[in-house]
Amino acid sequence: MIALDKRSKILKDTVSFKDDIKNSGIWARTEILAGYGYKKNPNGKSTLDEVLFSTSNIVPLGGVSFVFSDLFGVDDDITVPTLYSQKGIGIPDSPKPTETYYSPDGEEDSTGNRVRHVKYRYGHTVQLFGVGITGTSENDISIYKPDYRENTIEIDKTISDLGEVTGQMIPFRFTGEDLTTAEAMKYFGKKSFDGGITAYYLKKFESDPDIKHIWNTGADIDDEVSLTDADAWTNTTTSSTNSVESFVEMYIQINKKDLKEYFDAIDEEDKTRFNTLALYTGRYNRDADDFEDVRMFSKLCINPEFMTLTKDLDFIYRIYGA
Numbered sequence: 001m002i003a004l005d006k007r008s009k010i011l012k013d014t015v016s017f018k019d020d021i022k023n024s025g026i027w028a029r030t031e032i033l034a035g036y037g038y039k040k041n042p043n044g045k046s047t048l049d050e051v052l053f054s055t056s057n058i059v060p061l062g063g064v065s066f067v068f069s070d071l072f073g074v075d076d077d078i079t080v081p082t083l084y085s086q087k088g089i090g091i092p093d094s095p096k097p098t099e100t101y102y103s104p105d106g107e108e109d110s111t112g113n114r115v116r117h118v119k120y121r122y123g124h125t126v127q128l129f130g131v132g133i134t135g136t137s138e139n140d141i142s143i144y145k146p147d148y149r150e151n152t153i154e155i156d157k158t159i160s161d162l163g164e165v166t167g168q169m170i171p172f173r174f175t176g177e178d179l180t181t182a183e184a185m186k187y188f189g190k191k192s193f194d195g196g197i198t199a200y201y202l203k204k205f206e207s208d209p210d211i212k213h214i215w216n217t218g219a220d221i222d223d224e225v226s227l228t229d230a231d232a233w234t235n236t237t238t239s240s241t242n243s244v245e246s247f248v249e250m251y252i253q254i255n256k257k258d259l260k261e262y263f264d265a266i267d268e269e270d271k272t273r274f275n276t277l278a279l280y281t282g283r284y285n286r287d288a289d290d291f292e293d294v295r296m297f298s299k300l301c302i303n304p305e306f307m308t309l310t311k312d313l314d315f316i317y318r319i320y321g322a
Contacts, residue, residue, distance in 0.1 A: 030057075031247075031318045032300075038251060038314040040207075044214045044224030046249060046316050057300035062151045066281055066297060069119045083280070083294040086152055087169065089189045089201050091288045097121050124283040126297050128202045129252055130189065131259070131274040134167040134301055143275075146299040153276050153299070170274060171199035172254070174262040188284075188291050199262070202280060202291060206251045216245040243322075250317040256310045275304040279317075 037049025059067075062080040069076050083089045100106075100115035109115050132153035134144045144165055155167040173179070173187050176196040189202030213227035227244055254274075263272040282294035307313070 029320045031316075031320070032057075033316040035314060036311055038206075038253075038316070040251070041224075042210075043226045044212065045318070046251065048314055048316065052313075053302065053305070057298055058146050058148065059298045060146065060148050060150050060296070062295050063279075063281075063297040066120075066295065073116065073119060075119065080295050081151055083152070083189065083201075083296075084292070087154060087191070087201075089169075089191050090282075090294050091285055091290045091292050094121075094283075094285075094292050121283055124281060124293065126279055126281050127205060128188065128280040128282055128291060128294065129205070130169055130202050130278050130280060131172070131254065132167055132169040132276040132278075133274060133304075134165065134276045136163050136165055143303060144301045146301055150299060151296050153278055153296070167276060169201055170259055171201045171262050172203050172258040173198075173200040174265055184289075189294065190290055197265075202282075202294065203252070203254075203258075206253050209248050209250045211246075211248050213244055213246045216243045246321040247318045248321075250315075250319075252315045252317060253312050254307070254315075255312040256307075259307055270308075272307045273304045274307075276301050 033048050033051050035048040035050045035052040039047045039049070041047060061078065065076045065078055065080055068074075082093050084091065084093055097118050097120070099118045099121065100109065101118065103114055103116045106114040106116040130153060134153070134155070144162070144167075153167050153169040155165065158164050171189075171191075173183075174193075174197060176198070179187060179200075186204045187200035187202070188204065189200060191199045191201065193199060213232070215225045215227065259274065260269060260272050263269050277300045279297045280294050281297050282291035284290075285292045305313075
């Protein structure tokens with residue numbers, strides 16, 4: 001087993017809507033960097049002082065369903081289960097949206113207007129992540145390849161070459177104390193346990209995602225140049241010789257307090273670890289101060305990473321459009 005501070009690799013993650021991971025599908029590719037020392041770059045790709053590991057992930061059926069339904073405004077015959085319906089995490093699912101918008105080919109409402117129903121309410125986006133441990137009864141060292149039809153970190157299945165494989169979602173926080181004001185803005189997916197303990201299984205991104213368009217010149221990151229309104233639509237010598245690279249960049253973090261309270265509670269503090277990371281869609285409910293209708297969007301399995309250092313582990317997650 002290799003601790004986080006003993007590896008230095010780049011995590012390049014390719015998303016495909018197929019079981020095999022290729023540079024195809026809705027997005028050209030994705031790229032994830034994991035390590036220490038996040039440095040935001042407003043003009044191009046953000047960086048880390050130290051990069052640690054690399055792997056690939058999958059956008060399973062539930063994530064594909066969300067994208068298709070949201071892009072085209074139509075229903076999917078497949079019902080994707082929520083984290084609440086599966087594990088009682090978060091708050092009860094909301095009823096089907098009643099909000100409508102005008103459409104010339106919509107159904108006629110009580111006032112005579114033609115309307116369609118929204119598929120997702122305002123604020124329902126990819127904005128959360130969770131972690132867990134996936135492995136066999138013997139170990140959690142072998143890297144498990146998630147299946148396209150999976151919709152949760154929590155699994156229990158038998159695979160020919162691995163035997164019985166189980167997955168367990170691990171809470172970021174597991175405490176009977178109130179969170180600070182800053183912490184309460186990051187940790188969600190609450191579930192109550194005996195003794196006044198609350199587990200927080202979901203965490204918000206550290207900041208809003210950034211959409212970036214840069215000239216793909218092949219230069220170092222320090223020399224990247226952002227595309228501006230002035231030259232975005234104008235054919236120039238520069239634009240004819242250099243392509244544009246477009247991506248959305250997300251910054252997420254597992255900090256030095258995360259996971260440790262749970263492993264301490266089960267007397268395994270020296271084994272604080274994770275090897276599964278998933279992004280989730282959901283919508284914040286102000287009255288309950290938690291997220292509703294939370295569904296898994298993507299899933300990533302890696303070698304076990306032991307959180308033995310008193311450092312924050314940073315992730316830069318990029319989804320490329322071009």
